[in-house]
Amino acid sequence: MSDRATVLHVDLDAFYVSMELLRHPELRGAPVVVAGGLGNRGVVNTASYEARKFGVRSAMAVSQARRLCPQAVFLASDYAYYSKASKQFHAILRDFTPLVEPAGSDEAYLDVRGTEHLFGAPEAVAATIKQRVREEIGISASIGVSVNKLVSKVASDAGKPDGLVVVAEGTEAAFFAPRPIRELPMVGRKTAEILGGLGIHTIGDIARTPESALVAKFGRHGADLRTRAFGIYDAPVVSSRGDAKSISRDITFDEDEPDGDRLRAVLRSQAERISHELVKSGKAARTVSLRLRFPPFETLSRSVTPQVTTDLADEIYSHGCALFEKAWDENERRPVRLIGIGVHNIVERARQLRLGETLEADRLQDTVESLRDRFGDLTVRRANELRSPYRHHGPDYIPPFTAPKFDAELPGSAAAEIGHGDGEDWE
Ligand SMILES: [Mg+2]
Structure with a gap:
């Protein structure tokens, strides 16, 4: 074990499903799908490993998942229930080092350098973390250990479920070489297709391809792709303790999404989750931003800073949606790879009633939030969300969800944001 391999990537295995199996042990071994909304517009959050064998994936429409695995x-999804476990998880990690960079509710990067005298070598720390997660939360985690976040991320994925994979310093490129290109976080389905067309199937194939050939295909991202194929990645683990400067939710679709209604529904649910987070912490935001990605790598960000701060889902949604409509029109309404909404310039809430705003509306939002905290996200719905024929299962609601794989952007790109990677990934 080299002393520079001190970066851990810790990732809970099939988090939402694992939490459901804790309280529904009779479902162990069965294909289980946890989804935000069970109607046709619902989206899969997490599929059990048994369901994944049928091709069910995170971010897939529930209707498609039902076809694949009836x-x-x-x-x-019961976000209030998962959120408690997520807090416990992050608290366990902070017992080992203050250098913890959350990457969503169920994963984080740690740098444990300098803690050997307390907890032993990084591999021993990883084993202890796995044991504590198992004992205190009741579910399994997978951990990768290496010299940087990129290699540790790939290593933890490689070990799933319940894995511990150590990549010693100097062996990064060798560890990557035989692995399929899709295991590299910046390679999505479309990119994999293009690379496949060039006869590039493993990460080692990328490393062997001249940089100029990759640049010709992917522009400057081609050079990044090649560097990373060697396991080289510089961004350090950045602790994000303290107040969040921004909160965002985004989702990467497995199939590029052409349907405007679905995209708007995703924005709506992202706005609801962000509002929930703001209200819970007594904060409001000045700036609302939108991110859109078109395949394979072209990402744009837009933002707007209205006159007044907000913590209301309706307002966050309407600002985000306005940014979306404009940006989407400007891009010929092409299918979208990733969509996300965020808020920035977060301040303490000192909201005064605005012209035309009633106190009742304000109280209503607070009531909604407290009901959601007590009974979970499915308790309170807008009437217009209750159209689904599946309403006895819960309304036709698309939940917040974040990138299964961080495509084009590598770990830590949104280091200071709560909720980057908020959803489940498909390990
Ligand atoms: Mg996970």
Whole structure:
């Protein structure tokens, strides 16, 4: 074990499903799908490993998941329940080092350099973390250990479920070489297709390809792709303790999404989750931003800073949606790879009633938030969300969800944001 391999990537295995199996042990071994909304516009958050064998994936429409695996048990996401476990998880990590960089509710990067005298070598720390997660939360985690976040991320994925994979310093490129290109976080389906067309199937194939050939295909991202194929990645683990400067939610679609209604529904649910987070912490935001990605790598960000701060889902949604409509029009309404909404310039809430705003509306939002905290996200719905024929399962609601793989952007790109990678990934 080299002394520079001190970066851990810790990732809970099939987090939402694992939490459901804790309270529904009779479902162990069955294909289980946890989705935000069970109607046709719902989106899969997490599929059990059994369901994944049928091709069910995170970010997939529930209707498609039902076609692929009709025998699966479909459960509605209970974010309040998962959120408690997520807090416990991050608290366990902070017992080992203050250098913890959360990458969503169920994963984080740690740099444990300098803690050997307390907890032993990084591999021993990793084993202890796995044991504590198992004992205190009741589910399994997978951990990768290496010299940087990129290699540790790939290593933890490689070990799933319940894995511990150590990549010693100096062996990064060799570890990557035989692995399929899709395991590299910046390679999505489309990029993989293009690379496949060039006869490039493993990460080692990328490393062997002249940089000029990759640049010709992918522009400057081609050079990054090649550097990373050697396991080289510089961004350090950045602790994000303290107040968040921004909160964002985004989702990467497995198939590029052409449907405007679905995209708007995703924005709506992202706005609801962000509002929930703001209200809970007594904060409001000045700036609302939108991110859109078109395949394979072209990403744009837009933002707007209205006159007044907001913590209301309706306002965050309407600003985000306005940014979306404009940006989407400007891009010929092409299918979208990633969509996300965020808020920035977060301040303490000192909201005064605005012209035309009633106190009732304000109280209503607070009431909604407290009901959601007590009973979970499915408790309170807008009437117009209750159209689904599946309403006895919960309304036709698309939940917030974040990138299964961080495509084009590598770990830590949104280091200071709560909720980057908020959703589940498909390990
Ligand atoms: Mg996970």
